[in-house]
Amino acid sequence: MTLLDVEGLSVGYGAAPVLRDVSLSIAPGEIVTVVGPNGSGKTSLLRALIGAVKPTSGRIRRKPGLRIGYVPQKLHIDPTLPISVERFLRLPGGIPHSACAPALERAGVPGLSRQQMSSLSGGQFQRVLLAHALINRPELLLLDEATQGLDQPGSAAFYRRIEEVRRETGCAVVMISHELHVVMSASDRVICLNGHVCCEGTPEIVSSAPEYRALFGTGTGGALALYRHEHDHQHDASCGHDHDHAHGDKATEAAE
């Protein structure tokens, strides 16, 4: 029994489709990481999963009564809005006072409940967002670049915490990240997205897949990965392809 089934999902704003023909399913208790360059539709995919954007075609089937916890990419609280951590955790309602302390503890920030949200550090803020997602005892946790603004040790600690949460509660996790090397070790499965599913599998399989290398390069060189992304899927032989890239294009064409 899967938690979530996505079949032939396409999403577009206006003329150009952001996602086309994406199919995937999420099983209970697995950690799935979605990687992809900027503009590859990662966030659109997650927004479609929570129902914030309507698919132009395809469908998303949820297990009936599925409880979802969602950690947004960023959450800006206007300085004019006074709100304590506890009040925030108990939104949008129906959450008892007694659920707050365990959720904060599970997220790794016990004892914050009386603080104002505006007084939290970046790392504490992200943990409180995680606690908010966990408070409803979700079966599926969705995280959208949840470690933006954290330094590398901070985000590594965050992902370790996610693994522990999965172990403690058995919830499935779908997360988006650009910090591939940090996230990969924690994932059971990686989906490489670039408008469509380029490749998917275990972290080892994906990181050695030619499609993945075409998108991100072989090393950590960010500039190189970006360059390759910009020239990806042009299907234009005149622009000085390197061997690796050409290989990647062929493979994705085959996949399409």
Added chain:
Amino acid sequence: MLDDFMTRATLAGIGVALAAAPLGSFVVWRRMAYFGDATAHAAILGVALSLALQISVFAGAMAVALAMALTVTILSGRGYAMDTLLGVLAHSALAFGLVAVSFLSGIRIDLMAYLFGDILAVSRGDLAVIWGGAAMVVGLIAWRWSPLLTATLNEDLAYSSGIDPRREQLILTLALAITVAVAIKVVGVLLIAAMLIIPAAAARPLARTPEGMAFIAAAIGAGSAVVGLRTAYVLDTPAGPTIVCVAAICFLLTSLFRSTRRAGG
């Protein structure tokens, strides 16, 4: 008791303040101050139309305010910068309203009464409309409080909890139109936004929760209405603007309170 015009005026002012407080808090949190302005300015067109058609001013003002608010909501997704759009719509609605009023040659209407309010002339019927409208606004917002708050914090967070933020926006829009319609008589179209924003902004330094801010804003708004009316009576100043002046002084005081507290601790 309601025979005294000062009593009626005070009750009218308190009624508007109570509706404006929770709504005004959302207007401040969501940065909709200009939106409130545009909706209020459009109401003068509603006043002109209802006088021409001989329907209730309350109904006319509310219909036009609602139409304005919906137009802004729809157009805001179409690529204009929000402040440009509101600037265009607010002032053109006001201008069209003023021009439309000038066509009503048969009726001598006191334009000033609609621009700046005429709280001392509130009748028992007006009072019923004001309190009825205020009760509706408070009821609407109390009913949707948590979903509204969630949608205000983050739209995607709302979606993931099964809340449609567009629906919550629509509820605020409706509450805004009702408030504008009932507040015309009290402070006039030019100062309605002030009654929404100033008490809420004045309450901010004193509040630690969203609910607390709405309650404190209600107290500040109602207090400003009472003190403002008294002051207007003693000094013989226009009542609506005097109420707004008192609220503005409250804002100044609480802002000073915050900065001294910050400096001290």
